[in-house]
Amino acid sequence: MAPVHTGNLRWFKSSYSGGSGSDCVEIAVLGEAAAGSVDGVAVRDSKNPTGPHLTFSRAGFAALIDSMRTDAP
Template identity: 55%
Template sequence: MSDASEGLTWRKSSESLNGDCVEVASLPDGVAVRDSKNPGGPRLTFSRSEWHAFLQGANQGEFNDL
């Protein structure tokens, strides 16, 4: 889904079965995350290093106990 007003292209996981999940968009200096059910609502922003650290932890099972 593209947000032309901000020039952002939002993506969600292909594993999303019902469409209710988080979406991510690339920013010039990081990554934005929002709730797909509320696209006009608030969003979180992360630097590229923060995002890569999160992905690394997720890939290594760091959050499996949550």
């Protein structure tokens, strides 16, 4: 994927993250989610919101989640 400017993205984290707000990852949808044209997903550490992020294509993020579900204890 091409480099992504994350300044205008809407970041969110899972409701399963707990109340402390630390030790979480946040994700942001790349593209027009409301229009159904999701290009990909950006992922960052909630403790360092101005730090680096990972960018996945839509298929790549789906494969990552599928792998975590499959490999979960």
